[in-house]
Amino acid sequence: DTAVSQTPKYLVTQMGNDKSIKCEQNLGHDTMYWYKQDSKKFLKIMFSYNNKELIINETVPNRFSPKSPDKAHLNLHINSLELGDSAVYFCASSPPAGGRTDTQYFGPGTRLTVL
């Protein structure tokens, strides 16, 4: 009955590879997010999707491509991985709200290590 789930939990790969991280929420939320947490624990938004449509794309390299097949899923595909991509990636979701200021529910995170 996990609310927001991510797979895999850990991902170790070589530079130059392509990898994907999956996220699913069973909360019926309309909006989903990807955040990146760096080695200093700083959390920053990467992407936001509302009803399968992209509404935020922060200054993220175009090697990162989110895909939302339906509003319960938001996957993150990363091409040509670089050392600097090593981080913890968190998926989150939030319910529909007029001011979009509702609580965000986070997944457990995916620790990506690029060697």
Add this chain to the structure above:
Amino acid sequence: AQSVTQPDIHITVSEGASLELRCNYSYGATPYLFWYVQSPGQGLQLLLKYFSGDTLVQGIKGFEAEFKRSQSSFNLRKPSVHWSDAAEYFCAVPSGGSQGNLIFGKGTKLSVKP
């Protein structure tokens, strides 16, 4: 632009002692404010949130926070800390507009001495 400052990078308290973690915000209007906790190796869990109304907000695990508009602060408190409270604590505000994402402070790491 909205922003959040957590002035303390690392705080150590003794088990059973009281705790206050500081958070200052910069926000154009009446802010919505959140505190999240991240236990080691875990995701983020919402502790409490302030939207409006009573400025003293109660959360889970015995935490509370007080919104003080005059000081632009939303400090997190707990009267008696338990060893299991050792974690990273993040204060956050919405980015504003229609985007809906949160802007996080840099976090305060809490260590608890036995």
